Structures are given as structure tokens and as C-alpha cells.
Amino acid sequence: MVTGDSEEQRPAWYLEPFEGESVSHYFGRFRRQPAVSISNPARLSRLAKMGPVLSRWEQFYFNPPPTQTELEAIAKLISLDVEKLMALFPPSGERTLHRSTRLCAACYRDAPYHRMEWQFQSVAGCEKHRLRLLSRCPACDTKIALPRDWELGACKQCGMKFVSMVKRQKCY
Ligand SMILES: [Zn+2]
Ligand SMILES: [Zn+2]
Structure with a gap:
């Protein structure tokens, strides 16, 4: 069983979460x-x-x-x-959206994963990039899929890459 470069023995399925990952x-x-x-x-x-x-x-x-x-x-x-x-969950008391998945494509370009805070009802846009979050594909208007299905990092309907959606994000 290959356990990577960690000194402590970790099982093959050990997966380190990213900072703020959902x-x-x-x-x-x-x-x-x-x-x-x-x-x-x-x-x-x-x-x-x-x-x-x-x-x-x-x-x-x-x-x-x-x-x-x-x-x-x-x-x-x-x-x-x-x-x-x-740390993968919202803090207690933080209300989250579940009808739509939101994305800052600029953040995704920096590091390709879904941030939990994008689902907070209190969050209207990305403070870092000053951009509004996307909940639909700008090309075909299909809803952004649940992050668990983001294997390809692209719209499941038309294939537009998330990183390409940056230029279609509106200012916030
Ligand atoms: Zn961002
Ligand atoms: Zn699409």
C-alpha cells in the first residue's frame, strides 16, 4: 500500500481537504x-x-x-x-443555499475546488475578485452541478470549462 510522503502511516484512501473546501x-x-x-x-x-x-x-x-x-x-x-x-461544513447558524450551486470561476482558476462559503446565504459575491457568483452556465444556462460531480470542472451540459466562465462573471 502506497502512503505518500507523510511520516505517519496513512491509509491509501486518506485525502487532505483543501482550505475552505465544501x-x-x-x-x-x-x-x-x-x-x-x-x-x-x-x-x-x-x-x-x-x-x-x-x-x-x-x-x-x-x-x-x-x-x-x-x-x-x-x-x-x-x-x-x-x-x-x-471544517468542511458551514459554521453553526450560517444559513446555506441548497437549490443552486454557486461558483466563483476566478477562485476556481486559482485553485480548482468548491468553497463552502459560496453557499452561504450571507455571501452575494466573491470579495477577493469583486465578482458575483455564478449559479448557471453562462453559455447554456444549465444550473451548475453539485460540487460532488465536478470531476471535469466544466458544465455537464455544454462542456464549457469553469475557468472559461471568468470573463462572463459580473462585477460585484
Ligand atoms: Zn473569487
Ligand atoms: Zn453549459
Whole structure:
């Protein structure tokens, strides 16, 4: 089993989260790893002896919020620190959008992953780039897919790359 360059022994499926990464994007990446290869989030939930909570989290449904027991069970299963797992979720009390997935294509160009804060209802745009967030493809108007399905980093309908959407983002 190859464990990378870390000094401590980590399992082949260990996956370090990115700074501010959303739970949906992280678990999409996690489940696609060759050492995991689990397409159905419910199956991963079952392995942690939980109900279908992972599927809800990946769709940004956090009501009811994850319990400590659930977080500990999934953290143990995937060999991630509970604190790092919790960082993938919105802070308690932060209201999140779940009907649409939002994207700052300029941030995605800097580092290709979905940021949890883009789903906060309190966030209307990207402060760093002073751009409004996209929730639909500027080329074909299809809704941006859930981050768990961002394997190709492009619109699933027309194939427009997320990085190419920067020039279509409006100022904020
Ligand atoms: Zn940005
Ligand atoms: Zn499109």
C-alpha cells in the first residue's frame, strides 16, 4: 500500500481537504479515488453505520445539522481528524443555499475546488475578485452541478470549462 510522503502511516484512501473546501466537493473527490471507488454516498454512509446523511450533506442539506456521533463515525471511517471534517461544513447558524450551486470561476482558476462559503446565504459575491457568483452556465444556462460531480470542472451540459466562465462573471 502506497502512503505518500507523510511520516505517519496513512491509509491509501486518506485525502487532505483543501482550505475552505465544501463537504460536497470533498466527498466527491474522496469517493472517486481509485482506493475507494464508491459512486453512491449512501454506501459510504452505511460503511460508517449511519443513515443516508452523507447524501444529504453532499446536497447541502444541513438541517438537522450533523451530530457529533455522525461526524466521529465518518471521520473514523475515512481516517480524517474530526476537526478537519467539521471544517468542511458551514459554521453553526450560517444559513446555506441548497437549490443552486454557486461558483466563483476566478477562485476556481486559482485553485480548482468548491468553497463552502459560496453557499452561504450571507455571501452575494466573491470579495477577493469583486465578482458575483455564478449559479448557471453562462453559455447554456444549465444550473451548475453539485460540487460532488465536478470531476471535469466544466458544465455537464455544454462542456464549457469553469475557468472559461471568468470573463462572463459580473462585477460585484
Ligand atoms: Zn473569487
Ligand atoms: Zn453549459
